[in-house]
Amino acid sequence: MPRPELETLQLQRLKKTVSYVYERVPFYKNAMKKNGVTPEDIKTLSAVALLPFTSKLDFRDNYPFGLTCVPRDEIVRVHSSSGTTGKPVIAPYTQKDVDTWAELIARSLVCAGMTREDVLQNAYGYGLFTGGLGLHYGAEKLGATVVPASTGNTKRQLMLIQDLGTTAISCTPSYALILHETAVEMGIDIKKTALRLGILGAEPWSENMRIDIESKLGITALGIYGLTEIVGPGVSMECPHKAGMHIWEDNFLAEIIDPVTGKPLPYGDQGELVLTTLNKEAQPVLRFRTKDITSLNVETCACGRTAARMSRITGRSDDMIRVRGVSVFPSQIESVLLTVEGIEPQYMIVVDRQNAFASDELEVWVEVSEGIFSDEMTRMSALQAQLQRELDSVLGIKARIKLVEPRKLARSEGKAKRVVDRSELPKI
Ligand code: DLL
Numbered sequence: 001m002p003r004p005e006l007e008t009l010q011l012q013r014l015k016k017t018v019s020y021v022y023e024r025v026p027f028y029k030n031a032m033k034k035n036g037v038t039p040e041d042i043k044t045l046s047a048v049a050l051l052p053f054t055s056k057l058d059f060r061d062n063y064p065f066g067l068t069c070v071p072r073d074e075i076v077r078v079h080s081s082s083g084t085t086g087k088p089v090i091a092p093y094t095q096k097d098v099d100t101w102a103e104l105i106a107r108s109l110v111c112a113g114m115t116r117e118d119v120l121q122n123a124y125g126y127g128l129f130t131g132g133l134g135l136h137y138g139a140e141k142l143g144a145t146v147v148p149a150s151t152g153n154t155k156r157q158l159m160l161i162q163d164l165g166t167t168a169i170s171c172t173p174s175y176a177l178i179l180h181e182t183a184v185e186m187g188i189d190i191k192k193t194a195l196r197l198g199i200l201g202a203e204p205w206s207e208n209m210r211i212d213i214e215s216k217l218g219i220t221a222l223g224i225y226g227l228t229e230i231v232g233p234g235v236s237m238e239c240p241h242k243a244g245m246h247i248w249e250d251n252f253l254a255e256i257i258d259p260v261t262g263k264p265l266p267y268g269d270q271g272e273l274v275l276t277t278l279n280k281e282a283q284p285v286l287r288f289r290t291k292d293i294t295s296l297n298v299e300t301c302a303c304g305r306t307a308a309r310m311s312r313i314t315g316r317s318d319d320m321i322r323v324r325g326v327s328v329f330p331s332q333i334e335s336v337l338l339t340v341e342g343i344e345p346q347y348m349i350v351v352d353r354q355n356a357f358a359s360d361e362l363e364v365w366v367e368v369s370e371g372i373f374s375d376e377m378t379r380m381s382a383l384q385a386q387l388q389r390e391l392d393s394v395l396g397i398k399a400r401i402k403l404v405e406p407r408k409l410a411r412s413e414g415k416a417k418r419v420v421d422r423s424e425l426p427k428i
Contacts, residue, residue, distance in 0.1 A: 102140070105139065108199075254310065
């Protein structure tokens with residue numbers, strides 16, 4: 001859709017959404033009153049900036065159904081995401097919401113280059129997490145063959161890939177690497193299977209991680225993005241041009257704001273992504289602060305799509321680590337680690353949350369490759385010194401590097417936990 005036409009549709013849907021929640025949810029009515037704004041003030045798309053923000057905390061405060069717009073008998077499904085503390089976020093859906101979501105996922109899979117000829121092995125968790133059922137219904141809508149493998153049981157996953165002719169896998173990027181690692185252990189050459197595509201998301205990953213996954217698994221690895229509060233996966237998806245994730249803007253209005261001041265930033269600037277749903281019934285959301293750091297590009301993509309693209313997420317604003325005044329995200333550390341020969345893409349960043357700004361306390365634990373580990377100590381020391389130099393010069397931070405034995409760091413079948421507090425350190 002040409003952008004002017006898209007923007008007309010967005011404005012029409014924005015107006016409708018704002019009036020809809022104003023009438024139905026006291027939380028939004030109160031917050032809008034506090035901002036001195038009424039639904040009638042939304043005359044242009046940029047007027048979205050007049051509306052109040054919604055945060056994860058607001059979901060907690062209104063747990064479980066305080067932000068819901070429809071009576072309980074219209075809710076056909078509920079998903080949820082666990083936070084680190086307190087109550088989880090609840091995401092209710094009407095039948096229309098479930099249908100729209102499947103449509104958005106089907107659209108995402110087509111965008112990634114899938115057709116009904118594909119066999120999608122869905123290794124996102126089934127259950128309250130949105131990844132499993134979200135991808136499932138969208139892939140069925142496309143007409144692809146879905147293998148609802150869910151997470152875990154990696155050996156069985158590999159058997160299914162081989163026996164069922166799986167062509168695409170949906171999972172976290174860290175799990176794609178576990179699949180490869182396990183395949184090597186079992187003597188399976190994953191590159192010889194029909195697997196050609198990865199629909200990877202739910203956690204931040206670097207461009208170097210993509211290169212690593214693509215070369216190890218012999219696939220094209222594309223990013224899918226979404227979050228429970230907004231719908232689950234299917235907010236945006238990369239196409240094979242790998243030039244950012246296309247946001248389905250007829251359903252979501254995206255803004256970038258300065259995470260500190262909350263002021264809107266122009267296209268191209270890095271900042272926090274803020275999303276407003278434009279087509280939801282059960283639980284529309286106004287200006288949700290995702291905490292995800294990215295930028296928007298509205299130029300038409302080489303694939304021809306006009307939808308704005310969001311750049312790879314560098315991290316979440318609350319995952320940012322500050323080391324002697326320098327801000328770094330775990331994915332930047334990952335990016336540097338993966339350029340160094342002799343280490344595995346398995347790492348853990350140890351911080352001291354008790355002492356948030358204690359720069360000297362930052363440690364990066366990283367696994368070395370089998371060959372290096374069994375070699376003499378001199379190679380280990382040289383590797384350590386090299387990593388230290390790279391992190392220092394590329395990121396401008398000082399961190400203590402700890403090299404650990406292959407396969408010593410914990411693997412996660414869902415979202416990888418990269419940043420660990422010193423108090424929760426595993427014994428190695
Ligand atoms: O992770 C939904 C999802 C499922 C997305 C499957 C993609 C695939 P939540 O558990 O609510 O929902 O977590 C949402 O995960 O705010 C980001 O910080 C992060 N995230 C999701 N996709 C990406 C991605 C699902 N492609 C949170 N790149 C979001 C980086 C991502 N981070």
